[in-house]
Amino acid sequence: MKRFYEKIVQYKKCLVVLFTFSALLCLWVGQRVAVNYDIADYLPSHSPSSRALEVMEEEFEGGIPNARVMISNVTIAEALEYKEKLARVEGVEAVTWLDDAVNILQPLATLDQEQVQTYYQDNTALFTVTIKEDMRIEAVQNLRELIGEDQAMSGSAVSTAISTTATVSEVQLISVFAVLFVLVVLVLTTTSWVEPIIVLVGLGVAIAINKGTNLMFGEISFVTNAAGSILQLAVSLDYSVFLLHRFEECRQTNSDVKSAMVEALGKSTLSILSSGLTTVIGFLALVLMQFRLGPDLGLALAKGVAISLIIVFTFMPALILLVYRQIDRTKHRPFVPKLQSLGKWVSRLSMPLVILFALVIVPSYLASNANDYYYGASHIFNETTQLGADTLAIEKRFGQNDTYVLLLPQGDLATETKLSQALNELPQVKSIISYVDLAGAEIPLSYLDETTRAKLMSENYSRMVLSVNVPYEGEETFSVVETIRHIANQYYPDDYYLAGEGVSTYDLMKTISTDMTKVNLVAILAVFIVLVFSLKSVLLPIFLVLSIETAIWLNLAIPYFSDTPIFYIAYLIISSIQLGATVDYAILMTDRYRENRMQGSKKEAVIQTIMDVTVSILTSGSTLTVVGLLMGYISSNQLLGQLGLFIGRGAIFSLIIVLFVLPGILYLFDHFIIKSNPVFLTEKEGEEVEEALA
Template sequence: MKEKLFRWVVKHRKPIIAFYAVAALVCLFLRQFVGVNYDITSYLPDEAASTVALNTMGDEFEGDIPNCRVMVPNVSIAQALKYKDKIKKVDGVEEVLWLDDAADIDQPLATQDKDTVETYYKKNNALFTVTVNSEKEIEATDAIRDIVGDEGAITGSAMSNALATTSTEQQISIITVAVIAIIFVILVITTTSWAEPILVLLGLGVSVFINWGTNLIFGEISFVTNSAGSILQVAIALDFSVFLLHRFNEERGRHGSVAEDMVQSCCLSSVAVFSSGCTVCIGFIALAAMQFKIGPDLGLALAKGIAISLVSVFTFVPSMFVQFDGFVQKSQHRPFVPPLGKFARLVLKVCIPAAVVILAVVYPARVASTSSDITYYYGTSHIFGSDTRLGQDMDKVKEVFGNSDTYVVLVPRGEVSEEQALSNELKALPEVKSIQSYVDVASPYIPTGMAEKDTLDLVEGEHHSRLVLTVTAPYEGPSTFKLVKKIRCIADKHYPGKAMLAGEGVSTTDLKDTITVDKGKVDLIAVVAVFAVLLLATKSLSLPIILVLVIETSIWINFAAPLYTGMHEFFLAYLIVSSIQLGVAVDYGILIADRYREDRVTMHKREALLETMEACTIPVLTSGSVLLISGFLIHAISSHGVLKQIGWFLGVGVSISLVAVLFALPGFLYVLDGLIGKTTLKAHFLPKDAQDPVSDTTEASAADGSAQ
């Protein structure tokens, strides 16, 4: 069946190449219609408390929650009011709140409430709380920057999203070009033709273009998917092409024609490549089980990309290599990589100690990687460090005004006395510096019909009243999570089951709760699903256990490091990289295990292991080096904290996985050879007392040499 399919592909190679060329061009055009979302909190589940609160507020109030803070230094009250008026006129700015909205600035400030005054004006610095339309964040923040100048400071999620949009797209373009150049150089070194790298890159590029265009089915994708998705697809899918290419070069000249050589190469590599592709896809599809919707966004897009690459490697890539074989032959060059016999013998010497090391660290690595002492970031407040303009602005504002955020409490409208009691109790919290509500801005004794319309529109909706709280809390962290819980408890006491809370810190709290639940679920689904695929692919009870043990241990080692280095870990980076590392390491493990099982049919275990490592090391290192270099490039070039950390963990994680797969896995295969033979269906391993064809050939050659 497989031979028939691949012969059909090779026979119809010209129409297949034409189809992929047209599809790639069409999808490249369609890419421009795929939207990109940079707001992490918008990926909270619809039923999250903060999401419900935001939706309710959006239905009843014109103004959204403030998402930008603007500080202007060295200004008087009169000058600050002029700045407020200028900012208010910026296209995309919906609302600007300042001291004049919370206090009577016609009266001496010394007679006003000190906490309220210093929330907005302190040491001649004015701090404006601004609401920016989410669809105009880039234009609005650029205009505000022009108004306040370099001495001013702009912070908040609107600024963060705007900066992420502009800087990330520029940086990813640089990274993409660098990755393509690296792939080309590595392929030139590890192949024997100048043309082969070009054909491999064409195959990868076509798959990426098709994935870009077909993302239109999602409407929009997250910034993580848009920024890192293509690079990760190229680096991961490179495995498939490299595995096939190296097998094709082994089979070349053995079957009478180039076309038949390719057919047999596809048949022999299909189990390893298809199993690898399925396990990678499953690792990404597991992300779709997350409530945090950025998981399904990234998981489904990447799974689709890998599936497209998998189909391409068995249709488009073989068609190209057969069609342009003459070009490949004319561009041959001498091998740059020496024979790997010495390396294979080194592996044989150290593989058993390496396997012992894996067994020794598996438990402590697991415990350390899941330790509660690791500090996680869940939201966007730390994605730009102090070496960026946004990070420096955040430090400026914090130095003068301390930590600050805006929360909104929504309560049923009309219960004025209860609203007053709630406001009083919230004011008693040391973190709450000011409140704007109907009972605070107007008066609980003035009927709503007599209040000023601007005041009423700010705090009264059709069914709900809202209390706008200025709190001295960071956007995320243990103190924020405690404060959110405390405010929710107080609001629920006054309005049981009816009060709602929203704000950046509130959304981050919900992100934390959602992602923490998702973590265990995604890990379990991924491991169980990968184990099931390995069980079917290897037809073995022992090999899946060995592979999962080696690979999971390398993942745990990677994510145990923050416990000892003190690194703050973005939870989103953990979820993404752990899935990627699981998928790609399984690729390498399947290739080695499958080749060992194949060689073991005609060789004893020592010779089979040597032959396996000689045949598999180059394709594994080719793919792995591209992925780890890509990771470190993303880390070095990107200023976006989440992407930067994804790059770091990816580079380190792939390095650890390569060491584990190239040294420890052979140790398990060697020591557990008898168990693998007994627990693998139709293994047909060469018995101990049987003659080893490899040994016989070696001995015969040695005898001939002696006779001469």
């Protein structure tokens, strides 16, 4: 490695130019990376609802209805006029209303009132709209202009369109605040006015290159787009700071700046790489999820940290050497005082804190696994947003409603009729639009007009459109999906397809529920193995992983005790993110304790370790806390908001446990930590240990 670092130092100007050009290019390319805001698109391709959507796209022109539009104070005739206007909006594929289900030329009093009230009641009309996926933003904006602000619309297409436009501006605002906070933290924790700028430049180059190289994925999810850069900023910050500190230390004993930088790189390689590797592994564990949002986020985050490591070992040394004179000229006194009193306080309270820690492990674990969950996107916008208020208004008038599409092999109208009758008996099914329901099995297909027939019949399939009076997700919804599939399977064994938002959410629930244990176990095991080899110990990795896992359980236990449902996607992702992002703090604490233990007693080692690492840990931890909380409180998207809240709150729990509990654990198990790992110690290290313990 020394020869490699010597080459880095030798070609410093070329490296700075190369990486600067790469960052500018990737910054331009990054603006062209497509972002997907539809959670259902990340279901495994083999899931039943995904396959159903593929078949329907192949067989029929119109998709599944994905929006509801409510118009108040209209007559039947005016509602029909609105239907035509809605259908003419660019991006709208189809509009379904009362006239598609019944003959409205008859008096309303003579019609099936349950069907009528599904679409029209109290002079208020509810239209079911199908919007093209690639034109959701334009179509939703045009629909809003058509109906006005005082009318209401909801649905997955509306939610996706609003997420797309709102998230972009919110992420920009979060990023600005995050950079400003990082700048303040760096000013407080460094000893030169130039050092914060150097660190931010290095982080900016790494983030720009990561965003640009996301082009290799084709598109990224809105979660990755919103959280990726902010998380990369937070978890990679301490790499550059650590290198700067090492460089300053080496310069005190080495007057040649180039050789001092080579020495600093050599001394910091193991610490930075072990820290970065555990973070990368924590993120890569998400790749094992069947739910493809996990691999999307995991690969982008792991790539981001890997790029940050490359930048720290190549671009940053070159940049520091080019501006070290400016660093020297702008030196100032340290703003953070010595923390000896904190070390003494932690040392005195170490045993009570360890006991308290032991008492909360089991309750926090049990509570973290007993939460109520949202699986889909139906609760992403709350009532404080226009979409949330519109959704509530529609549900108050017409109830919670969803639209399912059932595809059946064409040709057996008698069986279709029996199936329709069985489905109509379900209390949650309010209406069915199909050939056998509109015309009847005895009416020839030729009697149906071409437009209507194309909606209900294809070359190979018949289509039933079911209006079901259930929410987009929940126990009742999942039960209805299972019941419809069971009934359809009785008449068409393994030869039917069912699609719809509630159906996709059901499949999503089944998919991601099986991911949790696998992802967590792999992440924990992989991090544990890395720690075993980097710390040359079996016992220490157990303490470190248990410390961070307990912080994760405490983080996820709060929603249980506050009776707050959480998004299962955020629940699933945060475990790997918090483990990967904050286990570094525990590694740094343990490394320094072992170093200090060679110089004095275990009590002195605890005090000195607290003094040595608190500023470094708080620099990274406070940044992760603030950027997470910013995302939590600024994002109108509740999924992103909750994920941000988990990140910020999780960082706080990790900081508390690492700074106040882990020193006590190291103190308590000092004898085993120092002496019970001879297998992993060299002969020289063994002699040093024996001397320290003597």
